[in-house]
Amino acid sequence: MKESNKEKVIKAITKALKLKKQACETDSIKTIEEWDSLGHLVVLTALDKMFRNRVAGIKDMAGASSIKQILKILEREKLI
Numbered sequence: 001m002k003e004s005n006k007e008k009v010i011k012a013i014t015k016a017l018k019l020k021k022q023a024c025e026t027d028s029i030k031t032i033e034e035w036d037s038l039g040h041l042v043v044l045t046a047l048d049k050m051f052r053n054r055v056a057g058i059k060d061m062a063g064a065s066s067i068k069q070i071l072k073i074l075e076r077e078k079l080i
Contacts, residue, residue, distance in 0.1 A: 005080035006071055009047065013067060016046035028066035043070075051079050 003011075006025070014023045017034040029035045035043070044062070047070070048055040055061055058077055064070045074080045 009050070009071060009074060009080060010067060012046050012050050013043050013070070016042045023067060025067050025071065028068075030065075047074075054079060 010023055010025065017032060017039050019032065019034060023032065044055060058073060060073050061070070064073060071080065
């Protein structure tokens with residue numbers, strides 16, 4: 001079974017934050033201890049690399065505080 005784009009994004013976030021267990025769509029800054037301000041930069045950098053430098057220009061990404069918000073923004077921008 002092929003992995004969805006949403007699953008790829010969630011895996012990238014999990015890896016960027018070096019989480020021991022897989023993050024899920026309902027996770028946020030409040031539920032993931034490692035997701036602090038530095039962690040947020042690491043997540044944005046990982047996603048920017050994943051989407052070939054197309055995430056850095058999306059202003060809403062800086063304020064996204066949950067995986068669900070990140071996925072909505074990426075969908076809106078037609079990246080996933």
